[in-house]
Amino acid sequence: MESLVEWMSQPWPWYVAGPLIAFTMVLLLFVGKSFGVSDTLRTTCAIGGGGRVSDFFDFDWRKQTWNLVFVLGAIIGGFIASTWLQQPDPIPLAQDTIERLQELGIDNPGENYLPEEIFSWESLFTLRGFVMLVIGGFLIGFGARYAGGCTSGHAISGLSNLQVPSLIAVVGFFIGGLIMTYLLLPVILTL
Structure with missing residues (x-):
C-alpha cells in the first residue's frame, strides 16, 4: 500500500496522463458532451434562479449537472492530493529562476506551489x-x-x-x- 501511495504522489508521466485525457475526450465525444469548467458557474447560477435576471442563465441546467459532478470530483481530488499525497521536497527550480523570483520579492521560491507573498x-x-x-x-x-x-x-x-x-x-x-x-x-x- 505504501508503494501505491508513493507512486500516486509523483507526477504521472505523459504516457499515462495523455492517453487518459484522450480517452476522456473520446468518451465525451461519444456521449455528445464537451469539456469545460467555466460552464459550471453558468449552471450554478441557473440552479440559483439566474434565469429570472438574465436570459443567459435561462436554460435547462439539469442537462449540465455532469459538469457539477466533474468539479466536485476535482475538489475532492485536490483535497486528497493536498492532504495525503503532498510532495515533501521543495519544487525543483533552476538557480536562475530562484534568483529572479527572489529579486521580485518571493522569499522562498519553490518551497510552496503558491507563494505566501x-x-x-x-x-x-x-x-x-x-x-x-x-x-x-x-x-x-x-x-x-x-x-x-x-x-x-x-x-x-x-x-x-x-x-x-x-x-x-x-x-x-x-x-x-x-x-x-x-x-x-x-x-x-x-x-
Whole structure:
C-alpha cells in the first residue's frame, strides 16, 4: 500500500496522463458532451434562479449537472492530493529562476506551489495582492466568458474537436501568458 501511495504522489508521466485525457475526450465525444469548467458557474447560477435576471442563465441546467459532478470530483481530488499525497521536497527550480523570483520579492521560491507573498489573506489587503487575486480573478472570469470557454475547455476539448476558434483562443492564451510572465508580472510583484 505504501508503494501505491508513493507512486500516486509523483507526477504521472505523459504516457499515462495523455492517453487518459484522450480517452476522456473520446468518451465525451461519444456521449455528445464537451469539456469545460467555466460552464459550471453558468449552471450554478441557473440552479440559483439566474434565469429570472438574465436570459443567459435561462436554460435547462439539469442537462449540465455532469459538469457539477466533474468539479466536485476535482475538489475532492485536490483535497486528497493536498492532504495525503503532498510532495515533501521543495519544487525543483533552476538557480536562475530562484534568483529572479527572489529579486521580485518571493522569499522562498519553490518551497510552496503558491507563494505566501501573493496567495495569502495578509497579501490580499496589499496593492500587489489585490491586483493579483481580485483584479486577476475578475480578468480570468471575464476572459473565459468572452472567449467562450476556459483554457481547459478550448485547449483540451476544443482542439480535440478541431475547432478553429479554440485554436485561436489557445494561441491567445499562450501570447497572454508570455506577456504576463515577462512584462506584467515583474511590475506587479514590485508593487
